[in-house]
Amino acid sequence: MKPSRGKLPLPIITVVICAFAIIALLYTERITSPSPNSILRFKSCSRKKHTPNSSDRDGKNDLDDPEADEKFDFDPEECSIVNGKWVFNSSVKPLYTDRSCPYLDLQVSCAKNGRPDSAYRHWEWQLDDCVLPRFNPKTALKKLRGKRLMFVGDSLQRGQWQSFVCLVEHIIPEDKKSLHRGRSHSVFKAKEYNATIEFYWAPFIVESNSDLHIIGDPRQRILRVDSVSKHAKHWLGVDILVFNTYVWWMSGLRIKSIWGSFANGEEGYEELDAPIAYRLGLKTWANWVDSTVNPNKTRVFFTTMSPTHMRSVSLYPHLLDITNPRFNNHIPLLCRSADWNNMDGIKCYNETKPVMKRGHWGTGSDKRIMNVVDSIVEKMKVPVTVINITQMSEHRVDAHTSVYTETQGKLLTQEQKADPLRHADCIHWCLPGVPDTWNQVFLAYL
Numbered sequence: 222m223k224p225s226r227g228k229l230p231l232p233i234i235t236v237v238i239c240a241f242a243i244i245a246l247l248y249t250e251r252i253t254s255p256s257p258n259s260i261l262r263f264k265s266c267s268r269k270k271h272t273p274n275s276s277d278r279d280g281k282n283d284l285d286d287p288e289a290d291e292k293f294d295f296d297p298e299e300c301s302i303v304n305g306k307w308v309f310n311s312s313v314k315p316l317y318t319d320r321s322c323p324y325l326d327l328q329v330s331c332a333k334n335g336r337p338d339s340a341y342r343h344w345e346w347q348l349d350d351c352v353l354p355r356f357n358p359k360t361a362l363k364k365l366r367g368k369r370l371m372f373v374g375d376s377l378q379r380g381q382w383q384s385f386v387c388l389v390e391h392i393i394p395e396d397k398k399s400l401h402r403g404r405s406h407s408v409f410k411a412k413e414y415n416a417t418i419e420f421y422w423a424p425f426i427v428e429s430n431s432d433l434h435i436i437g438d439p440r441q442r443i444l445r446v447d448s449v450s451k452h453a454k455h456w457l458g459v460d461i462l463v464f465n466t467y468v469w470w471m472s473g474l475r476i477k478s479i480w481g482s483f484a485n486g487e488e489g490y491e492e493l494d495a496p497i498a499y500r501l502g503l504k505t506w507a508n509w510v511d512s513t514v515n516p517n518k519t520r521v522f523f524t525t526m527s528p529t530h531m532r533s534v535s536l537y538p539h540l541l542d543i544t545n546p547r548f549n550n551h552i553p554l555l556c557r558s559a560d561w562n563n564m565d566g567i568k569c570y571n572e573t574k575p576v577m578k579r580g581h582w583g584t585g586s587d588k589r590i591m592n593v594v595d596s597i598v599e600k601m602k603v604p605v606t607v608i609n610i611t612q613m614s615e616h617r618v619d620a621h622t623s624v625y626t627e628t629q630g631k632l633l634t635q636e637q638k639a640d641p642l643r644h645a646d647c648i649h650w651c652l653p654g655v656p657d658t659w660n661q662v663f664l665a666y667l
């Protein structure tokens with residue numbers, strides 16, 4: 222997308238870029254939305270505690286829910302985790318803090334990194350029709366007894382892994398647990414339970430030249446969209462696999478993809494639009510699962526897109542020097558927080574409340590990617606449980622690490638904190654925080 226720029230002053234260019242971004246979005250939505258995959262599949266529950274009568278459910282957004290005891294017990298087959306709302310409850314305390322849990326990365330330890338507000342830790346995702354059980358560490362460890370659980374994916378998946386480890390580790394005595402961190406494979410052991418909770422780094426799931434040695438410039442990255450075995454050999458023998466991949470595909474550029482073999486190797490790439498390349502990559506993964514996984518032994522989960530609240534398509538905002546015209550064309554970086562009507566906001570910086578509007582959906586979640594996941598998972602032989610976190614997380618503009626994070630191993634400096642347009646991270650999530658709710662759902666499915 223290259224809006225013509227002429228000699229317009231910067232604010233007008235900004236508006237034009239935003240407008241183009243929105244038009245592009247609406248356009249792609251219009252052409253994809255009639256597909257049956259994008260229609261919410263929602264079955265109503267069969268088990269009730271009380272007979273509800275038809276009082277209005279959708280119109281209300283009040284804090285206490287008079288219908289709470291009329292909801293169904295959670296049943297993975299029957300309950301939609303997509304339809305719900307965030308409810309503030311100051312008496313809800315996270316099971317850990319970034320000081321109590323020794324396994325959290327600096328990147329996500331917001332409170333320790335100086336985040337002054339704490340309300341973001343006291344919101345609960347309440348489903349419209351069912352009661353989502355709270356996360357119970359004992360239940361979790363019992364379910365994992367004698368098993369290997371592995372999270373596979375990108376840094377957001379690493380967040381979910383660390384959240385899971387922190388949610389359970391505090392009930393395990395010091396000498397009965399350990400964590401080994403590796404470059405691409407990290408293993409938490411709960412010895413009494415003979416259980417492991419592992420993370421394997423594969424940001425695209427499929428292989429790329431940017432897996433272990435990350436290439437900062439997205440234009441230099443080349444993906445082997447038909448190849449997963451180098452990573453997948455580490456997934457063999459795992460009892461519970463949880464995958465994700467999204468944000469790395471969203472550089473805003475076409476994806477340099479190779480498949481098959483070429484005499485001239487990586488030079489044989491083709492540039493594909495992200496949803497096309499993503500479909501090829503995910504199909505490669507699906508084929509591996511279907512041909513390798515024994516569904517009687519192994520359970521497979523897939524975590525959907527973790528929304529970004531950047532209003533920018535780049536993973537590396539610091540590379541996108543807004544004064545550099547080379548980058549300006551395709552990045553609606555200056556659109557600020559327009560996605561949720563905070564025209565004075567800078568990305569997710571300083572946000573302290575979720576967006577409460579039902580069904581809120583910003584430009585940081587690409588519906589085309591969701592459609593790819595829907596359509597591929599649907600056709601797989603091995604059942605894959607989708608942990609559909611996108612809608613619930615879309616609301617949580619308040620829960621990103623923002624400027625309370627690190628870059629290259631160092632906390633942001635005061636100068637960097639003072640420049641949130643460039644430095645606020647609105648991709649990753651504070652812990653404790655939203656990924657705890659993803660794990661609450663995951664455990665309810667397990």
Ligand SMILES: *[C@@H]1O[C@H](CO)[C@@H](O)[C@H](O)[C@H]1NC(C)=O
Binds near residue numbers: 274275276
């Ligand atoms: C709902 O139930 C209450 C109490 O049983 C009753 O008074 C009310 O009329 C019912 N409302 C509807 C719409 O059925």
Ligand SMILES: *[C@@H]1O[C@H](CO)[C@@H](O)[C@H](O)[C@H]1NC(C)=O
Binds near residue numbers: 285286308
């Ligand atoms: C808030 O959390 C407390 C403690 O978990 C619980 O007893 C109470 O029902 C919750 N309130 C609401 C409105 O959900």
Ligand SMILES: *[C@@H]1O[C@H](CO)[C@@H](O)[C@H](O)[C@H]1NC(C)=O
Binds near residue numbers: 367368415
């Ligand atoms: C521990 O779990 C592994 C699989 O993760 C299994 O192979 C092994 O037999 C288990 N050991 C015990 C003592 O249960």
Ligand SMILES: *[C@@H]1O[C@H](CO)[C@@H](O)[C@H](O)[C@H]1NC(C)=O
Binds near residue numbers: 516
């Ligand atoms: C899984 O178990 C079912 C029922 O016991 C059996 O029919 C099926 O062949 C098994 N599948 C595999 C791949 O072992």
Ligand SMILES: *[C@@H]1O[C@H](CO)[C@@H](O)[C@H](O)[C@H]1NC(C)=O
Binds near residue numbers: 571
């Ligand atoms: C962010 O919040 C702080 C503290 O509430 C305030 O002092 C500051 O002016 C805010 N910054 C912006 C850019 O809104």
Ligand SMILES: *[C@@H]1O[C@H](CO)[C@@H](O)[C@H](O)[C@H]1NC(C)=O
Binds near residue numbers: 611
């Ligand atoms: C996840 O939820 C969204 C609505 O938020 C829906 O459009 C999508 O089909 C769901 N995806 C899957 C794979 O269930």
